[in-house]
Amino acid sequence: MKKTRRSRRLEKKTKRNIILTLLGIAVVFIFIVKLGIPLMANFALFVSGFRTGPETKAKDNLFIQPPILNSIPFATNSAQLEISGKAIKNGTLQLFINDQLVNSEIVNEDGNFKFIQTLDSGENQIKTKVEINGRKSDFSDIFTVVYKSSAPSITIDVPADGEEFSKEQKTANVAGKVDSGTTVTVNGFWAIVDESNTYSYSLPLKNGENEIIVVATDQAGNKAEKTIKVKYSE
Structure with missing residues (x-):
């Protein structure tokens, strides 16, 4: 049975509509993959960050900055050493030498602290931490100071005295x-x-x-x- 001219036109139009529909679906799919998913992900992250922001900030507020020690000499012939630096104001500064707590004081309003500390003979490893409202910082950087009060030994092997x-x-x-x-x-x-x-x-x-x-x-x-x-x- 031969198709009429009208039926052939209708068939072509139907095929064209199907092709256009498929192309439209493909374009929408590509758009979703390239733009839609990242946008949705960013939006989700934004909402998540907004919800957890205050909690994260509260956690950050728990961090206590470790004290910062001023420069200390590598070696000294004085048993008394000035140890100073900066820390959170009004905190309790704790001084450790060779892992032993040896002194503490309240940091002043300017955030400064200073100790005049007696050293042990030999090597002294010095570090500090600060405590405030029941929270403690990590230790500061460690400085090693050698205390030696005896004179070095020396010989004159040549020439001989009176030579x-x-x-x-x-x-x-x-x-x-x-x-x-x-x-x-x-x-x-x-x-x-x-x-x-x-x-x-x-x-x-x-x-x-x-x-x-x-x-x-x-x-x-x-x-x-x-x-x-x-x-x-x-």
Whole structure:
């Protein structure tokens, strides 16, 4: 049975409508995938953030900033050390040395604190924390201070005290041993200290008697001095 012209036109129109409908569905699907889902996700996050915002803020308010210590020397020859810094005002500042609570005080209105603390001989690890309204901060950064009050040891191995130098020997090699971490001067000039803690310096000699003064200084500022005399003849 042959289709009439009208039925053929109707069939073409129906196919075209189906194709357009499918294209429309595809466009809507792509729009939802690319834009709709991210928008919905962002909206959900916004609502979630809005609901949990006050609670999160309340939790943040529980955080107590750890104290900040001012610079402390690596080593000292004084048993009394000033320890100062900043912390939350009106909090109770706790001072720990070698993990032991040794002192505490109330932080002033400016947020400053200061201790004059007696150190133990040797290494002292210093840290602080602050407490306010029953809440405690984490510990501050740790500073290590070595307290040493004894003078460093030093020897003058060469030249010998009273040694005489002839015309050809216009310089004297001054050398000896010192403690580790010690600097040395010979008549005010820096000597070289090697890895074996041996120092050396080549000292020009003048005619007649020459006094040689060797000074050793450790990291804590303690000093030791030795003096010898040699004679040079032109």
